[in-house]
Amino acid sequence: MTVRGMSDDVTHSRAYTPRRALMYVPGNDDRKIQKIPTLDVDCVVLDCEDGVAITKKDEARSNIRRILDTSTVDFGRSECTVRVNSVDSGLCDEDLKVILSAKNLPSSLHLPKVDFVDQLDWFTDTTNRILEGRNCNQKINLIIFIESAQSLLALPEICKTAWQLSTKSHFVPDALVFGSDDYCADIGATRTKHGNELIYARQYLVMVAKAFKLQAIDG
Numbered sequence: 001m002t003v004r005g006m007s008d009d010v011t012h013s014r015a016y017t018p019r020r021a022l023m024y025v026p027g028n029d030d031r032k033i034q035k036i037p038t039l040d041v042d043c044v045v046l047d048c049e050d051g052v053a054i055t056k057k058d059e060a061r062s063n064i065r066r067i068l069d070t071s072t073v074d075f076g077r078s079e080c081t082v083r084v085n086s087v088d089s090g091l092c093d094e095d096l097k098v099i100l101s102a103k104n105l106p107s108s109l110h111l112p113k114v115d116f117v118d119q120l121d122w123f124t125d126t127t128n129r130i131l132e133g134r135n136c137n138q139k140i141n142l143i144i145f146i147e148s149a150q151s152l153l154a155l156p157e158i159c160k161t162a163w164q165l166s167t168k169s170h171f172v173p174d175a176l177v178f179g180s181d182d183y184c185a186d187i188g189a190t191r192t193k194h195g196n197e198l199i200y201a202r203q204y205l206v207m208v209a210k211a212f213k214l215q216a217i218d219g
Contacts, residue, residue, distance in 0.1 A: 016142045017079055017107075017141070019043045019217055024083070026051035027060030033067070037074040043186050049112055051084050057091060061098040068102035069161065081143070083110035083186045087119040093126060100130045108141035108174065113182070117161040124165045131170045142171040145219070147179035148186040154200060159212040175215035178205045 021041040025032050036044055046067065050062045064082055067073050082099050085091035092111075101104070111123060115121055124216055127140075144162065146155060155176075162173035184190075189197040202218065209216035 014172070014174070017032040017043075017174070017215075019079070019215060022177075022217065022219070023078075024051050024096035025084075026056075026134065027064040028056040029053055031061070033063070033073060035131060036078070036151040037076060039078060043076055043081055043108075044075055045110060046080070046082045046106070048091070048099075049083050057085070057094075061095060065102050068099070068104045068106065071104060077152075079108065080106055080170035081110060081141075082106045083112065085194050086111070086113035087122050088113065092123075096126055096130055100127065105140060108143055109171065110143045110145065110177070112145040112179070113147050113151075114144050114158055115148055116154060117157055120161050120165055124169045124171075127170050133157065136170055139166070139170055139172040142166075143174065143175040143177060143217075145174075145177045145179050146205060149183070151185075152183075152204060155205065155208045159208060159214060163212065173212075173214060175217055176205055176209045177217045178202060179219045 006105065019042050022043045022045055023039050023041045024045045024047045025036060027033075027046050027052075033046075046064045048057060048060050048064065068080075083096035084099065099109075111119075123142075142162065144158065145181065146152060147157075151158070159176075166172045178201065180195075180201075181191075183201060184197065191197070206216045
């Protein structure tokens with residue numbers, strides 16, 4: 001597949017980062033943060049989104065910023081990543097301002113509930129504004145969450161746009177996460193033991209992810 005902005009040179013030069021298990025750790029929960037050195041998982045996600053109550057968002061942001069600034073938490077072999085709130089939540093701007101002003105940037109950012117390409121346009125403009133003038137050694141991996149019927153319909157265009165925007169931004173698309181619980185809620189499906197209601201969506205996401213040289217993660 002030829003996608004403008006997605007060259008073989010870029011995709012082949014990127015180191016593969018395994019994410020067989022993602023562990024979400026609320027950014028405001030010090031007790032859980034203290035357990036990070038013992039987790040031994042592929043990817044630790046410092047969370048500003050679903051794992052954090054609305055009244056604790058500021059605390060989560062500032063705590064994650066402190067962790068990134070001081071490097072006092074031993075992540076071991078685990079990748080240190082951050083999940084911000086969705087663009088449409090109205091909270092993402094402040095998340096990015098705080099997180100991206102840290103001394104040490106996370107290797108990856110998780111962007112939830114991406115339904116339309118204009119959300120990626122906003123994300124690109126916002127991250128470019130915040131990081132303007134900063135000498136970043138490498139681009140931040142972007143992990144995109146697909147959690148609704150609309151996001152599945154727009155998935156090829158979302159992936160294509162993410163690659164195109166990466167040529168003029170500080171991020172590079174790296175993975176798709178399928179949010180099965182939110183997807184089921186969105187389409188009104190009842191979760192079953194065998195998960196047959198998710199077969200099509202899962203298979204479709206894997207196919208599109210591989211066509212666009214992205215990792216597929218079942219969330």
